[in-house]
Amino acid sequence: MSGRPGVILDRDGTIIDVVRDAELGVVTTAFHPDQIRFLPGAVEGMRHLAEAGFTLAIATNQPGVAKGQIPWSALERTHAALLRRLQEAGVPVAAIEVCPHHPEGGPGGDPALVQVCGCRKPAPGMLTKLAEALDLEVAATWVIGDTPSDVEAARAAGMRGAMVFDPRRCELCPLREGPGGMGARARPEIAGPRIDSVAEAILATWARAAR
Ligand SMILES: [Mg+2]
């Protein structure tokens, strides 16, 4: 075993909120720096984990480029702003991995990105790549996400799965029974309403393991 313990976080619905257009009733993901809205407890929770010695990284599926919804440059600008704002808040993020692929694509999408890839979660590609690049100890690394596919990706990479789960969020209606109702592969070891509560649980596990 080598390396440092890591925490790899999902972006949308985990660190930052989705973007709701109330007029059109449409929910999208942030693709402009002005659309970055940190979810309650996200910055605080990430800071606690970093202070405790976890290397932080982000792994995010962003099929909007393959679907022709957003240009790659918009994503890059948004991620640069996201990392800068986290840094300013005392949260160092070592790397961000993006899967820009989608199996079907969409009108105007980049055809080179329309493919079944090994990085789109629930595949473990981004997590494995981050573990290698950042020298993470895989078995001691947690993935925090908001969907079963984040947890499945963690399992597939040999990492531990945690889920932020707020039953009041309508986007999660299929999950309103709670994480306990999910199949074994997608069931998180830890679930809580926000990153700060999930972080406390991870740190408690960590403290127990260290004794
Ligand atoms: Mg998400």
Ligand SMILES: [Zn+2]
């Ligand atoms: Zn991919």
